[in-house]
Amino acid sequence: DIVMTQSPDSLAVSLGERATINCKSSQSVLNSSNNKNYLAWYQQKPGQPPKLLIYWASTRESGVPDRFSGSGSGTDFTLTISSLQAEDVAVYFCQQYYSPLLMYTFGQGTKLEIK
Amino acid sequence: QVQLVQSGAEVKKPGSSVKVSCKASGGTFSSYAISWVRQAPGQGLEWMGRIIPILARVNYTQKFQGRITITADKSTSTAYMELTSLRSEDTAVYYCAKGGYPLFSFDYWGQGSLVTVSS
Numbered sequence: 001d002i003v004m005t006q007s008p009d010s011l012a013v014s015l016g017e018r019a020t021i022n023c024k025s026s027q028s029v030l031n032s033s034n035n036k037n038y039l040a041w042y043q044q045k046p047g048q049p050p051k052l053l054i055y056w057a058s059t060r061e062s063g064v065p066d067r068f069s070g071s072g073s074g075t076d077f078t079l080t081i082s083s084l085q086a087e088d089v090a091v092y093f094c095q096q097y098y099s100p101l102l103m104y105t106f107g108q109g110t111k112l113e114i115k
Numbered sequence: 116q117v118q119l120v121q122s123g124a125e126v127k128k129p130g131s132s133v134k135v136s137c138k139a140s141g142g143t144f145s146s147y148a149i150s151w152v153r154q155a156p157g158q159g160l161e162w163m164g165r166i167i168p169i170l171a172r173v174n175y176t177q178k179f180q181g182r183i184t185i186t187a188d189k190s191t192s193t194a195y196m197e198l199t200s201l202r203s204e205d206t207a208v209y210y211c212a213k214g215g216y217p218l219f220s221f222d223y224w225g226q227g228s229l230v231t232v233s234s
Contacts, residue, residue: 040220042160049210049224050160061222093160097219102174104150104162104215 002027002098006107012115019081021110023094028074029057031099038097041070041079043090044109050093054079081112089113117142117213119149119225126231127201134197135228137211144192145169148216151185151196153207154227165215166194201232 003026013019029038037057042050052061054070057077067082081088094107122136137149150165164175166185175183184197194211209228214221 038219042221049212049227050221051224052220052222055218055220055222095160095220103176104219106160106162108159 002096002101002103002105004094004096004105004107006092006094006110008110009108010111010113012113013081013084014115015086016083017115019084019088019112021079021092021094021112023072023077023079023107025075025077025096027098029096029098030074037073037077038099039070039072039077040095041068042093042095043088044093045090053092084112084114086114117223119211119213119223121209121211121225121228124229124231126233129202129232129234131201132197132199133201133230134195135209135211135230137194137196137225139192139194139213142213144187145189147213149185149187149194150212150215150221151183152210152212152221154210155204155207158207162215163196167216170216198230201230203232206230206232 005024007022039057041054044050053064053068058070069080071078091109091111093109097104118140120138125133127133145168148165148167151163153161164185166173166187168187182199187194211225212221213223
């Protein structure tokens with residue numbers, strides 16, 4: 001099975017400060033045929049479904065504020081919130097797609113709070 | 116803009132089955148996949164399977180093979196997920212989501228359907 005491991009499990013950051021969440025895959029998610037990383041990031045607030053923030057590891061979904069950015073390639077990825085706002089309090093998940101096994105796997109989630 | 120509206124909460128006995136519906140509006144229903152993702156209380160997200168109506172293709176993750184059936188009614192733009200032989204560990208919120216084909220990510224989600232399995 002493909003395992004996605006996020007770190008840390010929880011994070012407290014002051015308003016206006018940078019928040020960084022890491023995601024590591026047990027297998028590379030880089031597709032050599034198109035040079036794209038099949039890695040996405042989601043934000044989930046209590047009682048709501050997840051919301052897509054980033055796909056292809058670094059492409060922001062339409063309407064997502066530019067303080068959210070994604071980086072990384074292969075097995076190691078990062079979601080960065082450049083200046084934390086109160087409305088960013090949520091759980092964040094990474095997700096990968098591994099085509100040989102047709103598997104979509106999520107990380108365990110990182111809970112982001114205000115310090 | 117796609118909107119996905121799911122059926123309501125269900126309480127089921129162990130060993131029984133549940134069928135959750137997901138009605139889509141906006142977009143072209145047949146041209147994208149509908150995936151099903153579940154989330155146990157306080158837990159993470161687990162992809163269960165998908166249907167691609169335009170290709171008449173259905174895929175399930177191995178964990179649920181033999182217990183899950185995903186179908187779609189193109190005439191009503193509605194997808195269904197049936198899970199049989201329910202056990203307490205199946206208690207979760209079940210989401211439908213647009214995604215898995217042609218894009219690998221899930222850009223629209225239903226509101227979720229809570230399924231509680233309890234004797």
